[in-house]
Amino acid sequence: MDIRRLELLRELAERGSITAVARATQRTPSAVSQQLKVLEREAGIPLTERSGRGIVLTGAGRALALTATEVAVAIEHAQAVWEDFKQAPRGEVTLTTFPTGGQMFLPGLLGAVAEVPGLTLICTDQDALLPDFADLTPDFDIVLADAPGYLPSWRERGLAVIPLMREPLDVALPEGHPLSAKATLAPKDLVDVTWIGMRVGFHYDRILSQIEAANGVSAKVGQRFLDNGIVESVVAAGHGIAILPRFTTRDKENGLVTRPLTGVVAVRQIFALLRPDRAERPSVRLVVEALRTEAKRMQELYESLR
Missing domain, CATH: 3.40.190.10 (Periplasmic binding protein-like II)
Incomplete structure (x- = not known):
């Protein structure tokens, strides 16, 4: 099976519609549908079925989408090994956060990452009204979220969940x-x-x-x-x-x-949420470690002021 078609199936599982997948992957909806039909022929069993005006994954489709995630993790791990070998995490890492998370973490985090040659951190903030910040993980490398604890939806999505602070x-x-x-x-x-x-x-x-x-x-x-x-x-x-x-x-x-x-x-607990394949990137791992360091610094600073 073609890895690129498996990735489209995974995107459908996470984004929920052909239109959303097309928009995210810069394809037309018809091109996405055609690629999924080819993948279905390769698999030999139905992977999608009609639901209202859209389509949803069958049980086989969900199983294959999970396999696509495992393939993506393996690929990112292989790339991470190579990057570690070269000892130069570089490139662009995207991060989005809820408002007070940005207030706490971003000043120190941006300073830490600025000292790493070849690494660029692009940060944005989100409306706190967003029901589940995990919905942003397809579009950002790292998503900061606050919650009472580990949410079931994060486990269902198979996300990498990094506790940062209580x-x-x-x-x-x-x-x-x-x-x-x-x-x-x-x-x-x-x-x-x-x-x-x-x-x-x-x-x-x-x-x-x-x-x-x-x-x-x-x-x-x-x-x-x-x-x-x-x-x-x-x-x-x-x-x-x-x-x-x-x-x-x-x-x-x-x-x-x-x-x-x-x-x-x-x-409240503060977490970093990541797709598991992106969590394998050396550049993303470096930013996550910087987040952990900043969280520890914030707690120690507050305790020293009490």
Whole structure:
């Protein structure tokens, strides 16, 4: 079987439509369909079937798409061995991130990569409303994502998942707020307060749901915002309190104080997500190691300032 046709089947498995595969591979939809038909003849059994106006993979198609991933990993591994032999990771690596991940990692990461001759790191940020950042892995070498933990969808996609950091989520209060006299805050301390919340269903909002469950009463949410900077400003102005990430909240310089939460699991985990074949590239491995170093530096820096 032709490796290039196997790769098209893999792209169909990940992108879900002929049109999306054509767009990503700079082909026409008819050219993609023709190549998949050739692959189906080579395989000797149906690999796709109609579903509404589109097509989906059959069981055999899904199995062969998985094999295509394994082939891609083997090829990248062979190329990585050769690049390691030449001892010169080079080329372009693309990375995309959620907003506060970029705020934490990119300044130090860009500085570290700039010192590697022949290696270029191209970074972008994404709207935090994206339901699953794993959807971006076909288009970027490295995707930074935050989540409560390892998501089942990542395992189903067969992604390489690199844990980078566990970041506590704290309660942010305006300076002088009565609750700021406490060293830590438990759910029972937060019954009669007004919250400045995150969009419903997002991770910070799930922490608020835990607080509601612990207290047995609904929380009073005055406003909801997606941007942490807006939340910080509104809280600092005295309109409520909020749940915010510990390492990127500008408390001392923004009229805020932060206090740790007890009695609920108030933490987010930050991961690097990669297609397994791309994880074999020396240039990508170098950037991932730089991310690990930056995550460790960030945690050590915060601990030294406490």
